[in-house]
Amino acid sequence: MAEIAKEIERSKLLDIYTRTMKVNRTDEKFRALLMQGKVAVMYYCVRGQELVSAAAMAALDDDDYVVCTYRGQGEQTAKGIPIEKWWGECLGKATGTCKGKGGTMHITDPDTGIMVTTGVVGSGIPIANGLAMASQNSGDGKVTLVSFGDGAANIGGFHEAMNMAQLYKLPVVFLCQNNRYGEHTAYADHTDSPDISSRAAGYGMKSVKVDGNDVNAVYPAMEEAVAHARSGKGPVLVEAMCYRMMGHFFGSDFSYMPEEHLAEMAAEDPLPKLRKVMLERQFTEEELDKIVADIDAEIDEAVQHALDAPLPDTDEIYKDVLEEVN
Amino acid sequence: MAEITMTQALNLAIDEAMAEDDGVFCLGEDVAAKQGGGVFKITSGLTEKYGENRIRATPISETAIIGAAVGAALAGQRPIAEIMLMNFVGVCMDQIVNHAAKLRFMSGGQTPCPIVIRTTTGVGVGFGGQHSDMLEAWFAHVAGMHVVTPSNAADARGLMRSAIDANDPVIFIENILCYGLTSEDPGPGYRVPLGKAAIAKEGSDLSLITYGRTVLDALEVAGELEKDGISVEVVDLRTIAPYDEETVLASVNKTGRALTLHEAVRPFGVGAEIAANIQEKCWDKLKAPVRRIGGTFSAVPFATHLEQAWIPQKSDIAAQIKASVGKA
Numbered sequence: 017m018a019e020i021a022k023e024i025e026r027s028k029l030l031d032i033y034t035r036t037m038k039v040n041r042t043d044e045k046f047r048a049l050l051m052q053g054k055v056a057v058m059y060y061c062v063r064g065q066e067l068v069s070a071a072a073m074a075a076l077d078d079d080d081y082v083v084c085t086y087r088g089q090g091e092q093t094a095k096g097i098p099i100e101k102w103w104g105e106c107l108g109k110a111t112g113t114c115k116g117k118g119g120t121m122h123i124t125d126p127d128t129g130i131m132v133t134t135g136v137v138g139s140g141i142p143i144a145n146g147l148a149m150a151s152q153n154s155g156d157g158k159v160t161l162v163s164f165g166d167g168a169a170n171i172g173g174f175h176e177a178m179n180m181a182q183l184y185k186l187p188v189v190f191l192c193q194n195n196r197y198g199e200h201t202a203y204a205d206h207t208d209s210p211d212i213s214s215r216a217a218g219y220g221m222k223s224v225k226v227d228g229n230d231v232n233a234v235y236p237a238m239e240e241a242v243a244h245a246r247s248g249k250g251p252v253l254v255e256a257m258c259y260r261m262m263g264h265f266f267g268s269d270f271s272y273m274p275e276e277h278l279a280e281m282a283a284e285d286p287l288p289k290l291r292k293v294m295l296e297r298q299f300t301e302e303e304l305d306k307i308v309a310d311i312d313a314e315i316d317e318a319v320q321h322a323l324d325a326p327l328p329d330t331d332e333i334y335k336d337v338l339e340e341v342n
Numbered sequence: 343m344a345e346i347t348m349t350q351a352l353n354l355a356i357d358e359a360m361a362e363d364d365g366v367f368c369l370g371e372d373v374a375a376k377q378g379g380g381v382f383k384i385t386s387g388l389t390e391k392y393g394e395n396r397i398r399a400t401p402i403s404e405t406a407i408i409g410a411a412v413g414a415a416l417a418g419q420r421p422i423a424e425i426m427l428m429n430f431v432g433v434c435m436d437q438i439v440n441h442a443a444k445l446r447f448m449s450g451g452q453t454p455c456p457i458v459i460r461t462t463t464g465v466g467v468g469f470g471g472q473h474s475d476m477l478e479a480w481f482a483h484v485a486g487m488h489v490v491t492p493s494n495a496a497d498a499r500g501l502m503r504s505a506i507d508a509n510d511p512v513i514f515i516e517n518i519l520c521y522g523l524t525s526e527d528p529g530p531g532y533r534v535p536l537g538k539a540a541i542a543k544e545g546s547d548l549s550l551i552t553y554g555r556t557v558l559d560a561l562e563v564a565g566e567l568e569k570d571g572i573s574v575e576v577v578d579l580r581t582i583a584p585y586d587e588e589t590v591l592a593s594v595n596k597t598g599r600a601l602t603l604h605e606a607v608r609p610f611g612v613g614a615e616i617a618a619n620i621q622e623k624c625w626d627k628l629k630a631p632v633r634r635i636g637g638t639f640s641a642v643p644f645a646t647h648l649e650q651a652w653i654p655q656k657s658d659i660a661a662q663i664k665a666s667v668g669k670a
Contacts, residue, residue: 081417083413112450113449113450113452114448114449114450114452115450115451116450117447117448117449117450118448118449118450122448122449124445124448124449124450124452124453125452126416126452126453131413131416131417131453132413132416132441132445132453134440134441135440136436136440136441139409139436139437139440139441141409142405142406142408142409142410142412142413142437143409143410143412143413143416143437143441144413145406145409145410145413146409146410146411146412146413146414146415146416146417146421147413147414147416147417148413149369149398149410149413149414150413150414150417150418150419151417152395153364153365153367153395153396153414153419154364154365154417154419160413172405173405173406173409173436173437176401176403176404176405176406176409177403177405177406177409179401179403179406180400180401180403180406180410183401184398335451336446336447336449336450336451337446337447337485337486338446338486338487338488338510338584339446339454339508339509339510
């Protein structure tokens with residue numbers, strides 16, 4: 017695990033906290049709506065991984081690129097996607113980021129740098145290289161961050177993309193959120209090596225393994241990785257250890273998680289730990305509660321807007337297939 | 343005007359597109375100067391002009407190549423990715439089918455994916471089962487892409503420019519045996535629009551619908567049959583998908599008979615789709631069932647005589663046409 021580099025600035029810490037809670041409150045709201053039967057869609061819970069996403073997005077510039085997965089709510093909301101459009105898309109409405117044609121697994125919002133959300137495990141990794149290649153070709157100074165899980169590290173494209181990124185010194189940060197499960201398969205049942213980060217050495221790439229439940233570990237690591245990539249020195253593989261505190265997707269059984277694992281992850285829950293850090297850094301309970309209340313109000317409004325929004329026109333199935341050429 | 347080969351035509355089209363737009367770049371195995379400008383020399387001389395960032399020689403990593411092309415296209419560039427031989431698309435189908443072809447639609451039109459995937463193939467070179475297949479039907483079956491193949495050097499130049507201009511993915515299929523074909527050079531800036539077929543030879547008795555290398559066979563057979571008083575119209579699709587339905591149907595409505603021909607295997611092929619469409623839309627004009635010819639439904643064999651027997655035979659093309667017009 018990486019050493020703590022330096023104390024995080026107070027304003028940055030507040031930023032990370034706000035982003036973390038945005039992710040968490042969105043997740044809570046989504047699960048509540050699903051439980052109440054108000055919506056019935058595929059949703060991949062991010063409970064337990066909020067901080068990793070928030071810290072990663074807080075380390076990026078607004079116009080940096082992000083590629084994420086079906087479990088990408090954390091990156092999307094923490095990057096600052098307009099939440100009315102986000103909820104609209106998740107509910108399959110015309111007001112969604114993708115006019116209701118992408119859905120929860122394919123959220124795209126180039127205005128906030130959310131370039132691809134893929135539903136195919138590991139497929140975003142080679143695409144991130146291309147975004148970074150465009151930045152290298154044009155010299156626009158952007159960094160591309162691609163988020164994926166430990167399961168994705170075993171698909172062939174991971175290997176191809178790692179090698180290529182290092183070969184060209186592309187400005188990419190590969191963020192492996194090691195949540196200990198690839199779908200329903202525990203880490204030890206899909207990978208014998210104790211970590212994913214050590215694979216970087218095989219490509220000549222810089223890597224770091226951090227505690228993704230500790231803001232003082234994960235944010236400095238992300239900040240350093242982004243700076244390294246932006247400097248032109250090449251990509252970095254960051255392995256952030258975290259827990260997927262629910263099943264693979266909402267409603268799926270996760271009784272396959274052993275008791276000891278559940279106890280371990282409850283003890284490592286990043287949210288109480290972050291709250292503790294915030295209080296230690298002299299933020300008050302009231303301040304922190306107000307942030308959450310404001311986020312909740314914003315989410316409630318966005319959800320209502322999405323629920324009331326019109327469905328996409330049926331003729332949308334014929335549109336955006338190919339460019340209309342006259 | 344000077345004559346150019348198909349190899350030169352493709353090189354010229356890419357060169358002028360790169361000169362006009364900094365966002366156009368090439369990537370693929372062996373494509374740069376150090377490796378000789380590509381195994382078929384299509385990118386020869388371009389590294390010297392545009393540098394190694396814009397002529398990127400890649401590792402042997404088809405998924406990473408197409409993934410990178412997709413990502414660069416999303417960022418506004420116009421990558422031309424080379425997949426050395428068409429069979430290797432099997433390695434990167436996820437990037438092509440699930441990503442390149444679908445990102446415009448799934449994003450509600452926000453992220454078009456303007457990439458050209460150049461690839462080559464062809465039966466008759468002695469490359470055996472994993473280096474020879476025509477797999478255009480795989481892509482024609484997926485919404486969100488253009489599938490293109492030239493049958494002559496001038497079209498190669500014009501189609502390549504249009505492919506690079508297109509704001510969607512284009513699978514650009516070259517045939518190894520066609521690289522040496524020559525045409526009068528159509529000159530700089532020449533474009534052949536995507537989705538427009540060419541009438542390679544006019545005729546009145548039967549429409550022979552084909553594309554790529556088999557256009558040459560079609561023209562040869564059609565020329566021979568003139569002596570027997572059979573007038574064959576040869577339609578060169580040029581764009582396989584979405585194809586020029588208007589030109590095809592107009593030709594069949596005129597001749598009343600149709601034969602589809604391709605090097606790819608016959609079952610579930612492009613010819614089957616076109617034949618079905620003709621039966622539906624030209625039924626009252628048809629004087630005979632629509633016929634289809636394709637490669638043998640087996641892997642492409644190695645031994646020369648086996649490979650030659652595998653390919654659609656000119657004698658069979660002639661026989662099918664004669665049977666269709668009732669002169670068998």
